Structure formats: structure tokens, C-alpha cells
Amino acid sequence: MSDNTVKIPQQAFDWYDEYAHGDIDRRTFITRISSLAVSGLAISTIAASLTPNYAKAEQVSFNDPDITASYVEFDSPNGHGKGSGYFVVPKGQSEKLGTVLVVHENRGLNPYIKDVARRVAKAGYIAFAPDALFPLGGYPGNDDEGRKMQRSMDRDKIEEDFKAAALFLKSHEKGNGKLGVVGFCFGGYISNMLAANLPNVVDAAVPFYGTPGKDDVVNKVKGPLLIHFAGLDKRVNATWPDYKKVLEANNADYVAHTYKDVNHGFHNDSTSRYDQQAAELAWQRTLSFFATYLVENGKTTKPGF
Template sequence: MTSLSTKKTPSKHLSSSNIPQEAFDWYDEYAHGDIDRRTFLSRLGTLSIAGLTLSVVAGALTPNYALAEQVSFNDPDIIASYLEFDTPNGHGKGRGYLVIPKNVNADNKAPTVLVAHENRGLNPYIEDVARRLAKAGFIAFAPDALFPLGGYPGNDDAGREMQKSLDGNKIEGDFMDAATLLQKHAFSTGKVGMVGFCYGGYLTNTLAAAMPDTIQAGAPYYGTPAKANIEKIKASLQIHFAEIDQRVNDTWPDYEKALKANKVDYTAYIYPKTNHGFHNDSTARYDEKNAELAWQRTVSFFDKTLRA
């Protein structure tokens, strides 16, 4: 596994130990559209947090993407570009961020990994995840579900509303066509893995069920199960959960029962004292130790399942 420079949480970023758990719970409700921004801020205002203002706490919970770069976009070991592609099963046209290791070509092919973003479009954190995968030797492709509406707007609040307005079935179709693109890419070995976060975790579970002959390995992070076809999954799954994430974790017992019943090869990890989104290094929900452990496991999992 290619090592990356160690990412440290910047001192200007509050750590989770400085923020009451209620604030994380309310942010999770806000991020998933259960409450609006006014309600979220109003609730934060009821907390007594010594020495910290409402704006500081809200700012710590809200993504600051200037912090979310572990691999530079101009790293000499990778070649990154944006690619438009046909999505006959989705919105008709899609666009994504394609990152290829510099030493990969038609004569030196590599396995591929589809990267699925959260419920707000292709933000800088997800682009960085794609670069990390390329740095580890995989061809990575991260589609933007918001492309039909002009693409990720640079603002998570707007991105969330945009994604909510789109047909979910068509978004799934866009990502399915992206998986097919990777399988057939001229530099691809034909092996396709998938990793996704939050909504992208749901997409990872869904594509594993819907495309059993395409997706060979899936690593969903705090994602809900596929709604259908679990019995068709052939992929190996490595499933990552945050311990303090009741909304997602409540879905796990039934999902695990279905995976066992259908003899799916899976491993599940629950990371102690972490919140939903703990891998995202742009907010105070980030847990460096557990995020790095989860990522090491993920890269090793793809090495094992896609390079054989």
C-alpha cells in the first residue's frame, strides 16, 4: 500500500472532545434534511459551551474543504481530469473526476474503484478520496450526481437541495453506467470495486446488488442497505460503521441477516466513539485514528479482492 503523508487535524479545527454529542446529533439531522439550518442553529444556541461561540461551533461542524487535501491535485504520481460520459440508464449524460496512476496505461493496466459521494454532490473531500486511491495504484472515478443541474455548486447547503430534487433512480443509473465505463476502460483490468460515504455507502450496497457481474468488491461507509436484490450480491463487502450513528446502525441487524442468509462474503467494522462522517477530514466529526485505520483496511481490501 502506498503511504500518504500523515494528516493532522489543524489546530484551528475543534476536536470532537470540545463539542457536546447533542451538537453532532443535530448536525446529522441537518445534513440529512431532517431539520433546516435555522432549527440547527437554534438548537446549537441552547448549548452552553465554555469559551466557544455559536459561530465557532457551527463552523467546526460545517465542512471546510480547504482542510480536506491529503493528495495534491498536481501530485506527480497521478493524472487527474474531468470526464463526461453517456448515462443511458440515468440522466443521459454524466460527468466525473477521473484519476489515473501515472504509470498506468494500455500496456500496464490497473484495477478500478468507483467513488460515490454523500448527499450533496462531488465535493473536494470526495475528489481527494479519488486521488488517494490513484496514489495507491487504482484507477478511480468519482461521478457528480449534480451534473444534470450544473454540478456541485461549491456550497453543501445548495448541493443538498439540488441532490434532493433529482430522481434517485436516475442517480443510481448514472453510477451504474459509470461502473460499466470503468470495467471497459482501456487501462482497466476489468475489475471494479466501489467505495462510498453516507448516501454513497447506500449506492455501494445498491450497485453490489444490482450489478453482481460488475462490482467485485464494495466498501460502504455508514451507508444504508440496498432496497432490493441482496440475494444477487456476488461482491465481497467490507462495511464500515460509526458507533454513534443510530440512524444507520438500526438498519444493520436486518441487513446482516440478509447477507448471512445469502452467503455474502462480508466483514463489518464498528469504530468506537465515532460519529457519522468520521472519515471526512473537513469537519470536527473527523476521527483521525479511526479514519486512518478504516482507510488502511479499505485499500488492503481492494488490493486483496481486485488484484488477484
């Protein structure tokens, strides 16, 4: 488990997951965690521990000398018309590189996801992290407001925007034609969705604690996929048995890992759900997976995932 000094009861993590995914409102969430105050924990302490602190999440500075970051727009004719995202490339790039679409959670392009994009570029790939909230002005700087904004949008158009982003990145002039996708929570769903909708476009998909694509397309998934689950994530894990059956029926190329005793969101190092050991292992496996499938000539390294 995470070595945070504040020990939050598992109930609070479960309630936060319900709140973050719209199953309960904020008033209900606060009412529930207030019941834990009798155990000696203040409501403010619990809430602060579960709320992102993005200063903790910066592993690669936007000023890092090895990368160059900018914002790039792309066409999305079946979505909102135009999309925009955070585009990060290794500095001094001359050869064409593998590309990775980085997909945020259900709250827009927050600082954690931008940092993940920088980590991807630091590892030697072209990274692109679209912001689903771009049609509404972009991530508002606050996760609660970002969730409300994303929930108000047309889900089908959001999905079309990410399909357009994948096609944009796949054909980018600086790329080698190989496309990977990594996403977290909602982004995990988008990773699965893109693998199903664009099986001949996505060369490697890595969903972190994401639900499968919709029933009408999920049987198109061919892989390869590297799937990460959190052991305590009952909501997402409940979807896995049926998804696994589909993947096996499809003879899809996949590897799945479940990380014991960690919560949904364990890779997000801005909250107390973060588990350093699980996050670092999952990320090492992710980079190994991309190294296998996103190089110029296909599989050239021994799989280590």
C-alpha cells in the same frame, strides 16, 4: 476521538446529522445549537466546526507528480442521458490496473471526495468519482446548496447514473476488468446498492456508514463487501441487524467493522466529525481489501482487513 481543540457536545453532532440528511431544516438546527451557547460555546463556533473546511482535506494535491486527473463524461441512457466525473490515473501507467468508483455524500462531488479519488490513484488504481449534480451544472461549491440540489433530483435517475458509471469504469480500456466501489454516507448506500444491483460487475464494495440497498434487490448481494460503521451513528447502525441477516442468508462474503466512539462522517477530514485514528485504520483496511480483490488474477495477497 478526534483531537480537535474545539470540544463539541455530542448533541450537536447528532443534530447536524439530522440536518445534513434532511430530517430537520436549517432553522431548527440553528435553534437547537443555540441552546448550547449557555455552556460557553458560541453558535458560530459550533457551526464553523461542523462546516467543512476543505483546505484541511487535501492529502494528495491535484498537482501531485504521480497522478494525472481529468474530467470524463459517460453515457447514462436510463438516467440523465449523460454523466460526468473526476478521472484520476497513476502517471506513466503502462499495465492495466484495477478500477475504483468513488461515490460522494449527499451533496455532490466536493473537494474531499476528489481528494479521496486522488488517494485511490496514488495507491495504484484508476479512480473515477462521478458527480450526481452534473445534470444541474455540477457541485456548486457549497455543501448546503449541493444538498438542496441533490434532494431536488430524481433519486432513481441518480442511481441509474451510478450504475452506468460502474459499467463504464468496469470496461474501461485502461482497466484490468476488476471494479471496486467505495462510498461515503449516500455513497455508502450507493456502494451497497451497486453490490445488490450489479453483483456480477462489482468485484469489491466498501460502504462507509451507508444504508443497505432497497428491499427488492438487497437479496442479490453476494459480496465481497467491507463495511465500515461509526459507533455513534444511530441512524445507519439501526439498519445493520436486518442487513446482516440478509447477507448471512445470501451466504455473502463480507467483513464489517464498527469504530467505537466516532461519528457518522468520521473519514471526512474536513470537519470536526473526523477521527484520525479510525479514518486511517478504515482506509488501510480498504486498500488491503482492494489489493486482495482488484489485482489482475484475483486473490493474490493475504487478507488484512
